[in-house]
Amino acid sequence: DSSLFRTEKLRLEEALARAGVSDWAHASRQHYLRWNPHTTWRELDELGIRIDSSVGFADQPGFRCGTSRPFPVFDWSRSLRLGLREQPLIVMDATLDGATYMGLDWNSALQKIADLVAVCKHHGSPMTLLWHNDRFQTPEARQQYLDVMQAVR
Numbered sequence: 001d002s003s004l005f006r007t008e009k010l011r012l013e014e015a016l017a018r019a020g021v022s023d024w025a026h027a028s029r030q031h032y033l034r035w036n037p038h039t040t041w042r043e044l045d046e047l048g049i050r051i052d053s054s055v056g057f058a059d060q061p062g063f064r065c066g067t068s069r070p071f072p073v074f075d076w077s078r079s080l081r082l083g084l085r086e087q088p089l090i091v092m093d094a095t096l097d098g099a100t101y102m103g104l105d106w107n108s109a110l111q112k113i114a115d116l117v118a119v120c121k122h123h124g125s126p127m128t129l130l131w132h133n134d135r136f137q138t139p140e141a142r143q144q145y146l147d148v149m150q151a152v153r
Contacts, residue, residue: 002043009047029089029130030054041073045082053128056089059101061116064088068125090116092130106144114151127152 013025028049030040035054044052052073057064065071065088073082095101096109104112113129120127129152135141 002039002046005043005047009049027051027053027087032056032058038077041082041084041086042075042078045073045075045084049084051085051087053087053089053130055086056092056128056130058092058095061091061095061112063090068120068123068127070126087126087128089130090120090127093132093135110144110147110151113148117152 009025016022016024026049028044029052032054040054041052051070055065065086068088068090070085070087073084073086074080075082091113096104096112097106102109117127129148131145131148135145
């Protein structure tokens with residue numbers, strides 16, 4: 001919904017301005033159920049979004065785009081290269097330890113993240129990680145996030 005995109009971007013820019021932060025409302029990640037390859041990238045590009053990280057797997061970590069490097073996206077319906085770049089999503093928190101997907105114990109999940117980091121470092125490419133904000137509610141969950149940040153350093 002392009003009008004919703006506009007409204008949300010404006011609200012984010014206003015909140016950032018109130019917080020004294022500027023020029024950060026240029027990146028996006030869509031929930032996979034709400035991402036449409038035929039329209040979403042074009043709508044984000046038209047709003048001035050420069051980086052999107054919507055393309056990844058939900059049920060497994062990995063390189064859905066065949067790379068972790070950012071790449072320019074193309075609007076096939078208009079045969080036009082957009083100013084938007086896709087920064088592929090490599091791993092999501094719930095993929096690893098969520099019962100819906102892999103259901104790994106924490107040590108196995110952390111090892112999987114470290115393995116993906118090693119691949120990305122080997123190729124000199126970034127690794128995009130999605131960590132949901134509800135994952136900070138307990139001291140254990142916060143420590144897990146710190147463990148992940150240590151692994152990606």
